[in-house]
Amino acid sequence: MNVAPFVMAGLFLLVAGLLTMLVASRGRSGSYKVAAGVATAASLLLVWGNLAVGFIGSEDNPVNLLFGAVLVVGFVGAAVARLQPLGMARAMFAAALTQFAVPFVALLIKQPPLTIGVLWVIVLNTLFAGLWVLAGWLFRRAGLAGDGLGRQVE
Template sequence: MTSDTMPEANACIRVLRPLSWGGALALLALPWVAMRFTDEVAWTGRDFALFGAMLLVACLAFEAALRVARVPAHLLASLLAIGTAFLLVWANLAVGIVDEPEHPANLLFAAVLLVGVIGAAISRLQARGMALTLSAMAALQVVSGAIAVWIASQTPALFVLAFTGLCTAAWLAAAVLYRKAAVAQ
């Protein structure tokens, strides 16, 4: 963290850092605890490893955002974007957005995340570049959802469209927050 970090961002960081890591540990422990009480949850070591890796990536991404954020809007935008990306990966791996997780149309949604990773690298997590990246992700999310509905006739289109709408709204909200952060900096 640099000395030019604004006091509001410092206060947010002091609260958010332990919440993110503690929340990740709690989420990882949740299925383990559930397995003690019900047979409905039956995770394997592979499931825990994959979920742990997803949580680790999310927490490390948030740590990177904490290092460049100068205003609370930047932190909130990062949290929203990382949370949405996590939800997209989790839904795709757990049940598949389109039919089963192995359905080829689900790869369309991976392209949205790839745009996010490339945009974040190019913009070096700076607010103005991240606003453009999240806007591009929102547009690609809509295109991916439309193509997925067209390709997969067996999946209820309403679910794919609703999930696409949810993710698109989150990407756009994060883009607005990044724009606000860029203006404030």
């Protein structure tokens, strides 16, 4: 029995949990904490699904590497925002836009025939983009109610 996939899964869950704790500990509002959980879950599901089966073709399809851009946009945006809620909201909305764009960029690169499989990829990506939008909306809500750090926004 090969234990490597189980070790990888355990490491992914550990990193996701630690990331959620780190980001959620920055805010006091419930919206901020839930947003951190949704963003971390979206990241984890994106990586896990892509490694397990791949979203575009099989997991070996190099076009699946485009999904790394979604994570880069989210992480760089969070770093630039210094985890402040309104900046985090913008980062999550940018990640949603990137997520939504990936299958269309892949279509331009590969130019496959339009099949039901291609449409399912677009639907799946729209659902993932919805997770990023939800996280962005929750961060925005936390920022408008206060800054997510217990202070009122002026």
